[in-house]
Amino acid sequence: xxxxxxxxxxxxxxxxxxxxxxxxxxxxxxxxxxxxxxxxxxxxxxxxxxxxxxxxxxxxxxxxxxxxxxxxxxxxxxxxxxxxxxxxxxxxxxxxxxxxxxxxxxxxxxxxxxxxxxxxxxxxxxxxxxxxxxxxxxxxxxxxxxxxxxxxxxxxxxxxxxxxxxxxxxxxxxxxxxxxxxxxxxxxxxxxxxxxxxxxxxxxxxxxxxxxxxxxxxxxxxxxxxxxxxxxxxxxxxxxxxxxxxxxxxxxxxxxxxxxxxxxxxxxxxxxxxxxxxxxxxxxxxxxxxxxxxxxxxxxxxxxxxxxxxxxxxxxxxxxxxxxxxxxxxxxxxxxxxxxxxxxxxxxxxxxxxxxxxxxxxxxxxxxxxxxxxxxxxxxxxxxxxxxxxxxxxxxxxxxxxxxxxxxxxxxxxxxxxxxxxxxxxxxxxxxxxxxxxxxxxxxxxxxxxxxxxxxxxxxxxxxxxxxxxxxxxxxxxxxxxxxxxxxxxxxxxx
Amino acid sequence: xxxxxxxxxxxxxxxxxxxxxxxxxxxxxxxxxxxxxxxxxxxxxxxxxxxxxxxxxxxxxxxxxxxxxxxxxxxxxxxxxxxxxxxxxxxxxxxxxxxxxxxxxxxxxxxxxxxxxxxxxxxxxxxxxxxxxxxxxxxxxxxxxxxxxxxxxxxxxxxxxxxxxxxxxxxxxxxxxxxxxxxxxxxxxxxxxxxxxxxxxxxxxxxxxxxxxxxxxxxxxxxxxxxxxxxxxxxxxxxxxxxxxxxxxxxxxxxxxxxxxxxxxxxxxxxxxxxxxxxxxxxxxxxxxxxxxxxxxxxxxxxxxxxxxxxxxxxxxxxxxxxxxxxxxxxxxxxxxxxxxxxxxxxxxxxxxxxxxxxxxxxxxxxxxxxxxxxxxxxxxxxxxxxxxxxxxxxxxxxxxxxxxxxxxxxxxxxxxxxxxxxxxxxxxxxxxxxxxxxxxxxxxxxxxxxxxxxxxxxxxxxxxxxxxxxxxxxxxxxxxxxxxxxxxxxxxxx
Numbered sequence: 001x002x003x004x005x006x007x008x009x010x011x012x013x014x015x016x017x018x019x020x021x022x023x024x025x026x027x028x029x030x031x032x033x034x035x036x037x038x039x040x041x042x043x044x045x046x047x048x049x050x051x052x053x054x055x056x057x058x059x060x061x062x063x064x065x066x067x068x069x070x071x072x073x074x075x076x077x078x079x080x081x082x083x084x085x086x087x088x089x090x091x092x093x094x095x096x097x098x099x100x101x102x103x104x105x106x107x108x109x110x111x112x113x114x115x116x117x118x119x120x121x122x123x124x125x126x127x128x129x130x131x132x133x134x135x136x137x138x139x140x141x142x143x144x145x146x147x148x149x150x151x152x153x154x155x156x157x158x159x160x161x162x163x164x165x166x167x168x169x170x171x172x173x174x175x176x177x178x179x180x181x182x183x184x185x186x187x188x189x190x191x192x193x194x195x196x197x198x199x200x201x202x203x204x205x206x207x208x209x210x211x212x213x214x215x216x217x218x219x220x221x222x223x224x225x226x227x228x229x230x231x232x233x234x235x236x237x238x239x240x241x242x243x244x245x246x247x248x249x250x251x252x253x254x255x256x257x258x259x260x261x262x263x264x265x266x267x268x269x270x271x272x273x274x275x276x277x278x279x280x281x282x283x284x285x286x287x288x289x290x291x292x293x294x295x296x297x298x299x300x301x302x303x304x305x306x307x308x309x310x311x312x313x314x315x316x317x318x319x320x321x322x323x324x325x326x327x328x329x330x331x332x333x334x335x336x337x338x339x340x341x342x343x344x345x346x347x348x349x350x351x352x353x354x355x356x357x358x359x360x361x362x363x364x365x366x367x368x369x370x371x372x373x374x375x376x377x378x379x380x381x382x383x384x385x386x387x388x389x390x391x392x393x394x395x396x397x398x399x400x401x402x403x404x405x406x407x408x409x410x411x412x413x414x415x416x417x418x419x420x421x422x423x424x425x426x427x428x429x430x431x432x433x434x435x436x437x438x439x440x441x442x443x444x445x446x447x448x449x450x451x452x453x454x455x456x457x458x459x460x461x462x463x464x465x466x467x468x469x470x471x472x473x474x475x476x477x478x479x480x481x482x483x484x485x486x487x488x489x490x491x492x493x494x495x
Numbered sequence: 496x497x498x499x500x501x502x503x504x505x506x507x508x509x510x511x512x513x514x515x516x517x518x519x520x521x522x523x524x525x526x527x528x529x530x531x532x533x534x535x536x537x538x539x540x541x542x543x544x545x546x547x548x549x550x551x552x553x554x555x556x557x558x559x560x561x562x563x564x565x566x567x568x569x570x571x572x573x574x575x576x577x578x579x580x581x582x583x584x585x586x587x588x589x590x591x592x593x594x595x596x597x598x599x600x601x602x603x604x605x606x607x608x609x610x611x612x613x614x615x616x617x618x619x620x621x622x623x624x625x626x627x628x629x630x631x632x633x634x635x636x637x638x639x640x641x642x643x644x645x646x647x648x649x650x651x652x653x654x655x656x657x658x659x660x661x662x663x664x665x666x667x668x669x670x671x672x673x674x675x676x677x678x679x680x681x682x683x684x685x686x687x688x689x690x691x692x693x694x695x696x697x698x699x700x701x702x703x704x705x706x707x708x709x710x711x712x713x714x715x716x717x718x719x720x721x722x723x724x725x726x727x728x729x730x731x732x733x734x735x736x737x738x739x740x741x742x743x744x745x746x747x748x749x750x751x752x753x754x755x756x757x758x759x760x761x762x763x764x765x766x767x768x769x770x771x772x773x774x775x776x777x778x779x780x781x782x783x784x785x786x787x788x789x790x791x792x793x794x795x796x797x798x799x800x801x802x803x804x805x806x807x808x809x810x811x812x813x814x815x816x817x818x819x820x821x822x823x824x825x826x827x828x829x830x831x832x833x834x835x836x837x838x839x840x841x842x843x844x845x846x847x848x849x850x851x852x853x854x855x856x857x858x859x860x861x862x863x864x865x866x867x868x869x870x871x872x873x874x875x876x877x878x879x880x881x882x883x884x885x886x887x888x889x890x891x892x893x894x895x896x897x898x899x900x901x902x903x904x905x906x907x908x909x910x911x912x913x914x915x916x917x918x919x920x921x922x923x924x925x926x927x928x929x930x931x932x933x934x935x936x937x938x939x940x941x942x943x944x945x946x947x948x949x950x951x952x953x954x955x956x957x958x959x960x961x962x963x964x965x966x967x968x969x970x971x972x973x974x975x976x977x978x979x980x981x982x983x984x985x986x987x988x989x990x
Contacts, residue, residue, distance in 0.1 A: 021549035021550075025545075052524055058511065143913050351508055411540075417636055
């Protein structure tokens with residue numbers, strides 16, 4: 001019998017979300033939309049044009065430029081198409097851009113300057129704050145060989161900060177140059193060729209962990225490797241003691257002053273050709289930043305910034321938010337990086353065999369918006385709607401007419417279209433955070449009157465009045481207005 | 496030897512896009528972004544809140560509500576997660592919404608009113624204008640049982656049209672009710688139960704082809720089936736002659752006047768309980784539309800509109816654009832449907848076992864924007880940038896300072912950061928559609944002067960002047976201004 005019951009019970013699908021994916025609700029979405037719009041307005045003013053590539057690319061087109069992962073087809077969401085070719089969801093906007101430029105090379109203006117925002121997907125182990133789908137917002141200049149193009153990207157990153165409401169002093173753009181590190185490594189026996197590529201990448205990833213592991217941990221990773229607290233071993237870059245010292249010395253060489261850092265670096269690079277080329281590029285960048293008024297308060301040279309990605313070939317930078325809370329020495333403390341970018345001269349050449357130098361900036365929309373929220377810089381502009389309660393269903397046309405009048409006057413409003421009595425309707429208004437509810441029965445309608453309930457005021461008064469009966473009878477925070485004046489009355493009450 | 500050469504040639508990845516996916520360029524994207532923003536502003540004013548669900552859902556959660564396809568896992572892009580559960584990319588925003596509401600039922604306000612725009616994916620055979628990824632923009636009220644909620648969706652659809660720049664008379668919302676057809680079919684022996692579901696769906700799909708096949712073809716599909724010109728046979732709904740006549744009679748019963756159609760339908764439904772319930776709902780809708788000023792010019796009852804989806808349970812509607820070109824009788828001709836919606840009361844109950852009545856509106860962003868473009872209703876607001884040419888690389892900081900001044904004044908501008916001589920730079924300005932180019936060498940800089948070239952004027956004059964030498968020497972359409980006045984001069988020239 002119990003078996004029979006079980007059989008008769010309909011098998012229901014369980015409503016659930018795949019791991020590592022999130023639903024985004026109103027406040028977050030409005031903040032993210034405003035942030036992207038602010039960035040787009042900067043990109044437009046800079047002369048960039050929007051582009052949207054599809055979610056899918058052929059897996060071989062995406063290539064092996066996965067962050068922190070050299071294995072192709074791992075880390076992406078891939079499936080086989082009807083014709084058995086492997087397609088994968090994009091994991092960033094740079095690889096699809098390289099494909100787009102290579103595919104449309106002849107028709108595109110050179111340089112080609114585009115921006116794009118949209119979801120990217122990473123098939124990785126999800127964790128707290130670590131999602132498998134998130135939105136990135138990018139701007140890139142492709143076919144732009146000089147450091148001036150990198151300087152522009154840095155100014156663009158600063159301008160996006162300010163357009164998002166972050167003031168000078170609340171952020172800093174930290175700039176480095178891969179060529180400097182290449183120079184240091186060359187002097188330490190790591191050749192600046194394809195042969196040294198894997199070792200260079202390991203050095204980059206080691207430096208990228210300075211914040212988390214400190215100099216000791218990074219020194220291990222630069223050398224033979226490191227065993228962490230759990231006993232897991234991570235292989236090292238196998239630099240010798242001199243190399244480790246040179247790299248660590250380099251990462252701590254920068255000062256809080258661009259000119260001073262340039263002098264230090266010029267000395268540090270000695271007779272390394274590549275190192276000196278890197279210094280010259282930074283000097284060019286400094287000249288442009290100075291001319292355009294981007295002082296050290298906005299952008300600094302910082303040799304500890306390397307960016308984890310293997311494909312960068314020149315200047316790299318990170319956009320970092322500083323909290324308003326002051327740390328030691330009265331300086332604002334770091335919230336952390338919300339975006340970054342740099343020069344990647346070899347991505348398009350994968351397809352064309354000819355160098356197509358490029359530079360770009362990318363930020364994580366959720367991460368940036370979340371940081372803005374922590375800094376109290378997000379202003380919710382959309383107010384909750386005015387709720388028109390339904391006393392009498394036969395008056396629906398009149399309720400909707402009143403609602404249309406409010407909307408016409410630019411007031412957010414809705415008629416209650418759910419199921420339920422007045423208590424449920426007022427509860428709905430409360431959940432929506434509505435300040436005002438409009439009530440009108442047929443008697444009132446006959447008299448040409450409308451009652452407006454101030455829910456915020458009512459809630460405050462309810463706390464003050466102890467006697468529930470008195471409360472109900474006195475009908476506080478409720479006022480009656482003429483039907484033909486109710487829009488005006490509501491406008492005044494919302495002010 | 497030839498073999499060896501082949502071996503040495505580097506194997507390059509071919510830059511190509513998977514079939515059925517598109518890259519969207521600037522003009523289209525700007526139009527789509529403006530359209531979505533216009534729709535969102537209407538949704539906000541109506542009291543809806545934004546929601547964004549992830550691209551992936553579990554395949555069983557998406558269910559079998561694929562348009563024109565009852566087979567699960569066919570028509571979607573699906574892959575297995577690490578835990579072997581099947582995930583699929585969403586094919587619309589309605590199924591994920593149903594999952595979201597069921598998963599968060601207790602915490603959500605009731606009704607729950609949300610909007611969402613984003614890509615949806617269909618793993619179908621691509622064709623001209625038929626893509627495997629496209630953007631849909633939806634608004635839905637969940638937990639809203641009455642026809643008033645449907646009336647609101649219809650008004651919302653009309654308001655989105657107007658917000659997008661479409662004037663009254665250039666569009667019409669066509670409204671029908673599934674209950675009417677259910678009533679007709681019941682009288683023709685198709686029971687209004689699960690048993691008749693498959694047959695009802697075939698009837699809907701047959702009617703949906705009225706535009707394309709005409710009454711004869713639809714009559715075949717309502718009966719035994721139809722063989723098309725290529726000899727392919729499509730099975731029919733197997734109605735008898737009386738049933739076919741009744742259905743075709745119903746689909747042509749509406750008039751160009753809502754009140755008149757209501758009277759006709761009331762008579763046509765006879766003693767069908769379900770049919771009469773449908774008429775009462777349409778009357779309610781009519782009352783609200785009338786009260787709010789949505790006349791027959793904006794919204795009509797049209798019994799030929801059925802919507803192809805199986806899940807609709809009550810009022811359905813389509814938003815149709817009418818071209819400005821006049822057809823016979825001087826009436827504007829159809830461009831076609833750009834969106835639609837209706838009532839679906841059973842989608843959430845799949846998860847909860849309790850009825851959660853809902854209604855919504857959805858439009859295809861690309862399709863709508865494309866139609867607006869055909870109607871000449873898209874205005875490109877973003878002008879091409881002013882191009883600052885690079886005469887002398889050592890002046891880069893000064894060029895960028897000038898560029899910053901222009902951007903500060905709200906003028907879109909960029910320094911040429913590509914590679915190439917003056918001819919290439921002017922060619923770039925031309926490809927970008929720039930009206931003005933700024934030229935300054937070191938001599939001019941010393942004199943505090945800047946040259947501004949009017950490329951549009953220059954191009955016109957070039958056509959008029961035949962002698963190429965004379966043309967070059969006279970330097971037409973070129974003027975010199977003071978460095979400290981150049982922003983003002985450019986502002987004037989752009990006006």
